[in-house]
Amino acid sequence: GAVVSQHPSRVICKSGTSVKIECRSLDFQATTMFWYRQFPKQSLMLMATSNEGSKATYEQGVEKDKFLINHASLTLSTLTVTSAHPEDSSFYICSALQRQGVYGYTFGSGTRLTVV
Amino acid sequence: TQLLEQSPQFLSIQEGENLTVYCNSSSVFSSLQWYRQEPGEGPVLLVTVVTGGEVKKLKRLTFQFGDARKDSSLHITAAQPGDTGLYLCARLDYKLSFGAGTTVTVRA
Numbered sequence A: 001g002a003v004v005s006q007h008p009s010r011v012i013c014k015s016g017t018s019v020k021i022e023c024r025s026l027d028f029q030a031t032t033m034f035w036y037r038q039f040p041k042q043s044l045m046l047m048a049t050s051n052e053g054s055k056a057t058y059e060q061g062v063e064k065d066k067f068l069i070n071h072a073s074l075t076l077s078t079l080t081v082t083s084a085h086p087e088d089s090s091f092y093i094c095s096a097l098q099r100q101g102v103y104g105y106t107f108g109s110g111t112r113l114t115v116v
Numbered sequence B: 001t002q003l004l005e006q007s008p009q010f011l012s013i014q015e016g017e018n019l020t021v022y023c024n025s026s027s028v029f030s031s032l033q034w035y036r037q038e039p040g041e042g043p044v045l046l047v048t049v050v051t052g053g054e055v056k057k058l059k060r061l062t063f064q065f066g067d068a069r070k071d072s073s074l075h076i077t078a079a080q081p082g083d084t085g086l087y088l089c090a091r092l093d094y095k096l097s098f099g100a101g102t103t104v105t106v107r108a
Helices: none
Strands: A002-009 A010-013 A021-024 A031-036 A044-051 A067-073 A074-080 A090-102 A102-107 A112-113 B006-007 B010-014 B017-025 B030-038 B042-048 B057-059 B062-067 B070-077 B086-094 B095-097 B101-105
Touching: A002 A090, A010 A021, A021 A031, A021 A090, A021 A112, A031 A067, A031 A074, A044 A067, A044 B095, A074 A090, B006 B086, B010 B017, B017 B086, B017 B101, B030 B070, B042 B057, B042 B062, B070 B086
Parallel strands: A010 A112, B010 B101
Antiparallel strands: A002 A021, A021 A074, A031 A044, A031 A090, A067 A074, A090 A102, A090 A112, B006 B017, B017 B070, B030 B042, B030 B086, B057 B062, B062 B070, B086 B095, B086 B101
16 A cells, blocks of 8 residues: 655754654655644644645645745655744644545654754 | 534543544535544544445444535444544545544543
8 A cells, every 4th residue: 555654753853943854655656745733632734735846835824934845756745844943843744645536645654843 | 724523522432332423514525534543643544435325334433424425424333442543534625624533532
């Protein structure tokens, strides 16, 4: 089956620094990937849609200059949290869209970001 | 703003009991997916329902899609501690839109 690898699984960084999270589709090409944010005991909130070779589309209220998304290849999308602050601490999850008739989404295992 | 309403928000039951989780929307679903998520992991797809009135079974899990395609339910028979997790319904369009989720805890 389709596999999406997300790294790192956990990261702790100092306030003011930047953190990069990678999302890779291992056995399929994903022209579209999605980035979600999840707070404890809450649902997944879509942050942005990442399209290979073009600019990401951000959901309302998401700062594009703070959450930089790059989708430079058909198997890799990255999310960079710039100038991180404690309120950016959260669980970040990516998913990759695999088109096979009905839309098929495969999720990464998530990244726990803690900003201290 | 969540476009999908899930209920209940939390559910705690004893092993062996049955449970039902509901997902409702004011608009018609083109199709709907149910996911289960464990702490520290990404969601895992359980089922996709497309046709109104559809019923799908996955071992002890039964999924129903309303005739009008505005609601769905997930029923677990004889729940086990391994069923513990966050259950999410999601509207399936180009982008997935998730409901608020139901946290299920099955006590041994």
